[in-house]
Amino acid sequence: MSKNQFIAHENVFDESTLRGIFYLTGQGYFEEVEGPISIGKESNVFAVLHKDGKRVIKIYRTSANFKKMYEYMKPDPRFAAMQGTKLSVIYTWAKKEYRNLLRAREKGVHAPMPFVVHKNILVMEYFDAPLLLHKAPKDPKKFYERLISELQKLFSAGLVHTDISEYNILNDKEKPVLIDFSHALDLRYPNVQHYLLRDVHNLVMYFNKLGLKLDEQKEFGRIWIPKN
Numbered sequence: 001m002s003k004n005q006f007i008a009h010e011n012v013f014d015e016s017t018l019r020g021i022f023y024l025t026g027q028g029y030f031e032e033v034e035g036p037i038s039i040g041k042e043s044n045v046f047a048v049l050h051k052d053g054k055r056v057i058k059i060y061r062t063s064a065n066f067k068k069m070y071e072y073m074k075p076d077p078r079f080a081a082m083q084g085t086k087l088s089v090i091y092t093w094a095k096k097e098y099r100n101l102l103r104a105r106e107k108g109v110h111a112p113m114p115f116v117v118h119k120n121i122l123v124m125e126y127f128d129a130p131l132l133l134h135k136a137p138k139d140p141k142k143f144y145e146r147l148i149s150e151l152q153k154l155f156s157a158g159l160v161h162t163d164i165s166e167y168n169i170l171n172d173k174e175k176p177v178l179i180d181f182s183h184a185l186d187l188r189y190p191n192v193q194h195y196l197l198r199d200v201h202n203l204v205m206y207f208n209k210l211g212l213k214l215d216e217q218k219e220f221g222r223i224w225i226p227k228n
């Protein structure tokens with residue numbers, strides 16, 4: 001990052017996050033911060049420049065509600081050994097999103113490739129595509145079927161997204177890209193079916209408004225495959 005960039009972002013990043021950014025630039029994950037994409041409640045997302053093109057960094061705020069994060073992650077067998085202190089919870093949360101994305105990508109889910117996670121900073125692939133919220137599909141049926149196929153792949157990766165809506169799906173030239181995997185759960189999580197049903201409910205509501213006639217239970221059955 002150049003000196004000017006440092007000054008421009010001085011007030012945005014805390015000391016430790018700034019050190020993290022310097023570390024990641026030193027490791028070659030990106031060259032500089034281009035600018036903010038989204039300022040969220042728990043995290044801020046920035047576009048960064050890499051020699052191969054744009055990337056995205058998602059920075060979890062150290063002021064995030066870590067108690068809520070802790071309670072949410074505790075029943076996930078992957079994080080059984082997690083400590084409850086503020087920073088370790090927030091770093092685990094960021095690591096969780098990284099691992100979820102990696103698992104999804106390994107099964108061919110159309111989602112950002114995660115490059116690295118360092119403390120509260122996740123570096124991932126950038127998609128030059130609007131949110132579904134801002135760009136409705138031209139052919140809802142076709143887009144919906146593609147989404148079902150993404151959710152089936154995600155299920156085969158042993159994950160449920162749990163925050164599916166037009167806010168967390170990009171419309172990449174009429175192909176869905178799933179984003180925001182921090183809440184995604186392992187299939188071993190208690191009552192995980194309930195979370196999948198909620199995801200399906202959100203999709204069915206959205207697509208039925210666009211003229212489809214989807215039945216929630218039936219659509220749920222296309223994704224959920226009972227064990228044995």
Ligand SMILES: Nc1ncnc2c1ncn2[C@@H]1O[C@H](COP(=O)(O)OP(=O)(O)OP(=O)(O)O)[C@@H](O)[C@H]1O
Nearest residue numbers: 037038040042043045056112125126127179180182
């Ligand atoms: N890989 C990406 N490529 C392009 N834009 C992205 C990417 N990831 C995130 N964005 C943009 O940034 C916004 C916020 O990202 P995201 O949904 O992951 O975070 P959030 O909703 O603030 O999450 P959280 O609930 O974890 O705080 C998205 O709505 C999208 O516009």
Ligand SMILES: [Mg+2]
Nearest residue numbers: 167168179180
């Ligand atoms: Mg989001």
